[in-house]
Amino acid sequence: GESVGLHLPTLSVQEGDNSIINCAYSNSASDYFIWYKQESGKGPQFIIDIRSNMDKRQGQRVTVLLNKTVKHLSLQIAATQPGDSAVYFCAENTGGFKTIFGAGTRLFVKA
Amino acid sequence: DTGVSQDPRHKITKRGQNVTFRCDPISEHNRLYWYRQTLGQGPEFLTYFQNEAQLEKSRLLSDRFSAERPKGSFSTLEIQRTEQGDSAMYLCASSLARTGEKFTGELFFGEGSRLTVL
Numbered sequence: 001g002e003s004v005g006l007h008l009p010t011l012s013v014q015e016g017d018n019s020i021i022n023c024a025y026s027n028s029a030s031d032y033f034i035w036y037k038q039e040s041g042k043g044p045q046f047i048i049d050i051r052s053n054m055d056k057r058q059g060q061r062v063t064v065l066l067n068k069t070v071k072h073l074s075l076q077i078a079a080t081q082p083g084d085s086a087v088y089f090c091a092e093n094t095g096g097f098k099t100i101f102g103a104g105t106r107l108f109v110k111a
Numbered sequence: 112d113t114g115v116s117q118d119p120r121h122k123i124t125k126r127g128q129n130v131t132f133r134c135d136p137i138s139e140h141n142r143l144y145w146y147r148q149t150l151g152q153g154p155e156f157l158t159y160f161q162n163e164a165q166l167e168k169s170r171l172l173s174d175r176f177s178a179e180r181p182k183g184s185f186s187t188l189e190i191q192r193t194e195q196g197d198s199a200m201y202l203c204a205s206s207l208a209r210t211g212e213k214f215t216g217e218l219f220f221g222e223g224s225r226l227t228v229l
Contacts, residue, residue, distance in 0.1 A: 031214065032214050032216075034216075034217075041222065042222050042223075043115070043202050043204070043220030043221050043222050043223055044154065044202075044218075044220050045220070046216075046217035046218065046219075049216055049217070089153045089154075091153070093214050095213050095214050096213050096214065097142065097144075097159050097161070097166070097167070097208075097213065097214075097215075098156050098159065098167065099144075099156070099218060100156065101146075101153030101154045101155070102153050103151070103152055103153050104151070104152070104153050
């Protein structure tokens with residue numbers, strides 16, 4: 001069946017350090033992988049996505065890495081800031097309309 | 112603010128009552144989604160509209176749940192005979208799909224409607 005999960009439920013990092021949030025997926029048919037950020041009391045906010053024919057994509061301070069061999073996805077945040085504190089979800093899409101979310105990782109940024 | 116708006120933001124009701132949530136998507140977006148999120152979990156897909164057509168419903172959407180998007184703009188999600196297990200955040204999202212496009216990338220979420228069933 002389809003499932004998206006996360007290795008760690010919480011991650012605590014020092015301000016200025018880099019953060020790495022990991023995610024495992026099980027659906028080999030997934031064509032797109034997406035990272036969302038959700039702050040308390042708000043809806044999820046898109047960060048970055050990557051198509052299955054890529055292994056790396058960079059955005060502003062964020063990099064997503066995809067390893068299809070082991071079905072692993074990661075989000076790297078450079079120079080983590082207090083405003084990055086949130087829950088991060090990885091999600092997958094099989095190229096259609098349904099995006100399936102994992103359970104999330106809570107990122108704490110220590111000042 | 113021209114983002115996705117949801118109403119009400121919070122709803123407390125007694126078991127057995129009916130509730131209705133409204134979602135106003137971004138005006139030019141033709142796709143609208145409903146998700147449900149419980150504490151500590153990721154959003155779970157409930158249903159999806161392309162314009163006014165409801166194209167898929169999750170198995171999570173029991174007969175007590177009904178969603179509509181009558182004119183292809185705003186949408187409503189009604190829950191009849193609410194149960195305590197219905198307590199959750201109900202999230203609406205929208206996106207713009209161009210002709211022939213399946214995956215639209217970013218979903219734009221509203222801030223959700225939190226339901227508490229006593």
